[in-house]
Amino acid sequence: xxxxxxxxxxxxxxAAYLLFRSRGYARVSIGDIAAASTITKRTLYRHxxxxxxxxxxxxxxxxxxxLAASRTLSHFSDSTDDLVDALFADIVAWSATxxxxxxxxxxxxxxxxxxxxxxxxxxxxxxxxxxxVHVANQLKRLNVASPAERAxxxxxxxxxxxxxxxxxxxxxxxxxxxDAAKELLLRERRYKRRTS
Amino acid sequence: xxxxxxxxxxxxxxAAYLLFRSRGYARVSIGDIAAASTITKRTLYRHxxxxxxxxxxxxxxxxxxxLAASRTLSHFSDSTDDLVDALFADIVAWSATxxxxxxxxxxxxxxxxxxxxxxxxxxxxxxxxxxxVHVANQLKRLNVASPAERAxxxxxxxxxxxxxxxxxxxxxxxxxxxDAAKELLLRERRYKRRTS
Numbered sequence: 001x002x003x004x005x006x007x008x009x010x011x012x013x014x015a016a017y018l019l020f021r022s023r024g025y026a027r028v029s030i031g032d033i034a035a036a037s038t039i040t041k042r043t044l045y046r047h048x049x050x051x052x053x054x055x056x057x058x059x060x061x062x063x064x065x066x067l068a069a070s071r072t073l074s075h076f077s078d079s080t081d082d083l084v085d086a087l088f089a090d091i092v093a094w095s096a097t098x099x100x101x102x103x104x105x106x107x108x109x110x111x112x113x114x115x116x117x118x119x120x121x122x123x124x125x126x127x128x129x130x131x132x133v134h135v136a137n138q139l140k141r142l143n144v145a146s147p148a149e150r151a152x153x154x155x156x157x158x159x160x161x162x163x164x165x166x167x168x169x170x171x172x173x174x175x176x177x178x179d180a181a182k183e184l185l186l187r188e189r190r191y192k193r194r195t196s
Numbered sequence: 197x198x199x200x201x202x203x204x205x206x207x208x209x210x211a212a213y214l215l216f217r218s219r220g221y222a223r224v225s226i227g228d229i230a231a232a233s234t235i236t237k238r239t240l241y242r243h244x245x246x247x248x249x250x251x252x253x254x255x256x257x258x259x260x261x262x263l264a265a266s267r268t269l270s271h272f273s274d275s276t277d278d279l280v281d282a283l284f285a286d287i288v289a290w291s292a293t294x295x296x297x298x299x300x301x302x303x304x305x306x307x308x309x310x311x312x313x314x315x316x317x318x319x320x321x322x323x324x325x326x327x328x329v330h331v332a333n334q335l336k337r338l339n340v341a342s343p344a345e346r347a348x349x350x351x352x353x354x355x356x357x358x359x360x361x362x363x364x365x366x367x368x369x370x371x372x373x374x375d376a377a378k379e380l381l382l383r384e385r386r387y388k389r390r391t392s
Contacts (some may be wrong), residue, residue, distance in 0.1 A: 022310055026222035100307035110306045113297035114218055116365070118331050128363050153376040156369060160356025166326050167305050169312070173352060180349040184376055 011048050012037045013061060016054045021104055025111050025120075039175065052119065055108070059123040061122060062104065063082045070134045076141070080185035083126055083138055085128060087158060088178035095165045095174070152180045205243050209257065212250045215230060217300055219299045219317075221251060221307050234373035248315065251304070255319040258300065262323060266330045276338055283331070284374035291361045291370070298358045325353065340381055350377045 001009075015036035019028045030051050034044040048054045077083035094100065101107055105124040112118045118168045136151035144150055164173035197205075211232035215224045230240040238356055244250045273279035273337050290296065297303055301320040308314045332347035353373045360369035 024222065024307055024310070026220065026307075097313075099310050102306060106308065106363065107269055107306050110298060110303050110359070111220055111222075112364055113303065114220070114295050115251075116295075124363055128360075144342050149372060149375075151359045153367065155264045156356035156360050156373045157352060158356070158375070159363075160352035160354070163302055163306070163359055164310055164324075166321055166350050167302065167317075168353075173348065176345060177352045178350050178382055179345075180352070183380060190291070 005047075006048055008037075008039065008043070010040070012044060012054065012055055017062070019057045020055065020058060020108075021101070022099060024101070025051075025108055033152065056119045058103055059120055059127070060103065060107070063123055063127045063130070067130055070130065077138060080139070081182055083135075083142065084154070084178050084181045084185065085164060087135070087154070087183070088174050089163065091158065091161055091165065091174050092171050095162070095171070100166075102166050103159070105180070106159065106162065139185070150185060153184055157181050201208055201243075204233075204235065206236070207248065208240060208243055209253055209309045213254045213258070216254060216304075217297070218249065218295060220297070221247075237373070252315045252319065255301065255316055255323075258324070259319055263326055264325065273334060273338070276335070276340060277378055279331075279334055279338065280350070280374050280377045280381065283350070284357065284370050284377070287354065287361065288367050288370050289358055290366070291358070295372070296362075298362050299355070302355065302358065324351070335381070346381060347381055353377050 012033060016028070019032055019036055027145045030044060031041055033051070033054065036045065038061055048057070071137045087125035090184070095102075105127050108120045109124045111129060112120055115121075132151050132155045136147045139147035140148050157180055161174045165171070165175075211367060212224070212229045215228055215232055224247070227237055227239060229247070229250065231239045233240065238260075244253075275283060291298075301323050305314045305320045308316055311317075328344075328347050328351045331350055332343045335343035336344055349375045353376055355372035361367070
């Protein structure tokens, strides 16, 4: 792909990412994306066939970024409490940013719930599964029994905390979710100690 | 209000409810609502000033229905496990219906996240708080310590389970959330027994 073509393509994807992040999917048109990329719709269509294809590329790029971040993440928690605190403190900090709309992947899945075949679903599923595995690996390293099951429970709590934050705009929901995660992991550790 | 006027108004709200439930908010236009109510847009505007006002009325009606249902609910659980099973089994059964899009209130909050002043948020907040109080009352009756805090944790798990169901379309996420809820309540009961 010639360099200038690739730059235009990237400019479109960057503009689309910002628009989708702030407004979701349905309220962004191809015209909006073209305008934000300062190109004509005609030029945009030379790069992408549809808004769906743009969304797919944007989500894939976000997933790749998150995957790279999770692989190079230098923060390793010393205890399950540290791990839970880091995870839920991130949600509190993130949700305090202006016009926060929760997880972008979750938002798209919710917005496109009546189109289960939309490619956004498969990418979101892959993305969330990756995050779950990342937590499971940390729990394993901390000698938590049933790390995969516990990681899944912690992710369900994290998703619930983010949605509850959007509903109530009250960090108490995130704190109480973190408390629940810590209790569940504490039980598990005690159980493991008893049986080992 | 004359009877015929009230009937038309109700027909508009019923049609809007079905459209919002299947497509969310952004992808439904005033024209769609008028067409589904088999009236003209001109007639519709004699009843409602905007799509926002219609949404507000639809949500208020849904909240009133849920409130009435929670007050007359005859099912009282005999144990915390029963209560959790009933709650999460409802999510599994509900999510198996075609084109299920999760909680309608949650979906609107997520879709309108970048409009925090939209009236939908206040109604959703009220609705979710009511559901939380309903669970807290049952936990209190079952002698669970800290019923308000535990009810909140259970609701965070329920919201997380619904979102995870939308992402993964796999009931294992709901089951693992129910297991977490039971464990948290079991701890609490034991704690109470020890200290009482």
